[in-house]
Amino acid sequence: MKKGKEQQSWEREHLENFEVSLTPSKNLYPCVYNPGESLTGTVEITNVKPIQFKAISVKCHIWCGVSPRKNGKSWVAEEQYLNSTVTVADKGTLERGPHSFPFNFLIPATAPTTYSGPYGSTDCEIQAIIDTPLILKVRKTSFLILKPLNLNDLPNIQDINSSFVTKDFTYMLVKKGTIILKATSDLRGYSHGQAIILETEIENRSEKSTSTVVARFMQKVTYQTKTPIHVKSAIAVIKGTGVNANKQARWKEKIIVPALPQSRLQSCRLINIEYYIQVSLKSPEVSLTLPIFIGDVRVDTTNPTPPQPVPEVPQSPPPSTRNTTPTPTSRSPSRPLCGCFASPSTPLVGPEADVLQAEEILTESHSQPQDGSASPHSFYRIAFFQTFVATGHFCTL
Numbered sequence: 292m293k294k295g296k297e298q299q300s301w302e303r304e305h306l307e308n309f310e311v312s313l314t315p316s317k318n319l320y321p322c323v324y325n326p327g328e329s330l331t332g333t334v335e336i337t338n339v340k341p342i343q344f345k346a347i348s349v350k351c352h353i354w355c356g357v358s359p360r361k362n363g364k365s366w367v368a369e370e371q372y373l374n375s376t377v378t379v380a381d382k383g384t385l386e387r388g389p390h391s392f393p394f395n396f397l398i399p400a401t402a403p404t405t406y407s408g409p410y411g412s413t414d415c416e417i418q419a420i421i422d423t424p425l426i427l428k429v430r431k432t433s434f435l436i437l438k439p440l441n442l443n444d445l446p447n448i449q450d451i452n453s454s455f456v457t458k459d460f461t462y463m464l465v466k467k468g469t470i471i472l473k474a475t476s477d478l479r480g481y482s483h484g485q486a487i488i489l490e491t492e493i494e495n496r497s498e499k500s501t502s503t504v505v506a507r508f509m510q511k512v513t514y515q516t517k518t519p520i521h522v523k524s525a526i527a528v529i530k531g532t533g534v535n536a537n538k539q540a541r542w543k544e545k546i547i548v549p550a551l552p553q554s555r556l557q558s559c560r561l562i563n564i565e566y567y568i569q570v571s572l573k574s575p576e577v578s579l580t581l582p583i584f585i586g587d588v589r590v591d592t593t594n595p596t597p598p599q600p601v602p603e604v605p606q607s608p609p610p611s612t613r614n615t616t617p618t619p620t621s622r623s624p625s626r627p628l629c630g631c632f633a634s635p636s637t638p639l640v641g642p643e644a645d646v647l648q649a650e651e652i653l654t655e656s657h658s659q660p661q662d663g664s665a666s667p668h669s670f671y672r673i674a675f676f677q678t679f680v681a682t683g684h685f686c687t688l
Contacts, residue, residue: 304340309421313432326436330434332349333392333393334379339387341384341387344383346382348422351417353398353416361409366411402558404557405437406562413436413556413559418431440557443590449592452582468495468498473492476490476583479583488545490543503533503655504572506546506569508546508566508568509524510526511566514561515561526546526659527546527657528656540651541649548585567580567583
């Protein structure tokens with residue numbers, strides 16, 4: 292086989308055009324396909340000299356790989372969903388002129404949604420290959436797969452999403468107090484463009500004001516290398532004022548969901564994506580989490596009938612109070628109590644019978660795309676798609 296400059300010289304002498312194009316899909320984006328869909332396209336060759344070839348073939352490769360190194364391409368674990376090659380022309384001579392060779396592949400039902408992260412990705416690629424006695428010419432193009440996640444298929448998706456934590460603490464060496472922190476979101480699952488309505492209630496049964504309250508919308512991606520790698524990212528961060536001594540306060544905010552990967556890459560065992568809302572205080576140190584699912588088909592709140600349960604993908608446990616507190620400097624709570632409220636309207640009940648005076652928590656800052664546009668955590672709907680088209684690396688239409 293010729294190499295380097297000889298290959299370039301051969302191509303200039305023989306090929307005027309060599310490209311592979313895909314037939315647009317019926318989806319919103321022309322090069323985003325669904326599992327079970329036929330992937331069709333054409334190899335276009337225009338040669339100015341006759342070419343003797345052993346075969347002209349097309350390869351479709353869909354796989355997932357993970358690496359222990361950031362942005363590494365030496366996979367330590369892989370999953371293959373499709374690795375198929377079809378011959379579109381047998382051994383012979385390609386006479387001068389334009390030639391067109393159609394091809395067709397069936398995307399398997401097990402193919403997961405396309406995802407690209409720092410330690411792994413799911414990739415979809417088409418290769419057109421001209422195999423000659425002297426040279427091997429290859430043209431590549433990429434495409435995306437979307438395996439829609441219907442949130443209504445998840446168990447208990449319409450249940451109230453609420454959690455609370457109670458913590459006793461000591462300050463000024465001898466004084467004691469109690470903090471009761473509760474958070475509720477209106478749904479358990481959301482899709483792009485929806486607003487997460489977050490309500491937080493805090494009882495401060497002490498003579499010391501609390502620190503700023505912080506709500507974070509978090510993404511956690513786990514890459515199943517030999518030692519699993521966990522990557523956490525804050526999608527949105529909201530800060531509110533603290534609660535004064537012997538006061539109870541409420542805080543209501545909303546978070547617009549940007550374009551994000553699904554909560555679970557269905558059929559993929561090497562990459563797992565989770566979301567949660569973390570509400571925390573730095574002083575006294577206390578936090579809780581609310582699991583959140585991100586999908587493509589919104590929760591149908593008009594249909595109260597619970598859907599048929601489906602097998603649930605194992606998820607790593609939500610971060611503990613010690614690990615998720617912004618700066619874990621104090622000891623663990625002496626007797627923490629955690630649980631779920633039966634209703635978001637259930638009043639907070641503290642250890643004493645007296646009723647605390649109420650006040651309002653004011654929002655100090657809100658860091659997130661306010662229009663619901665793509666964030667740095669986007670992957671296929673906007674940012675990833677536009678990047679491929681802009682660079683010309685995406686499929687040719």
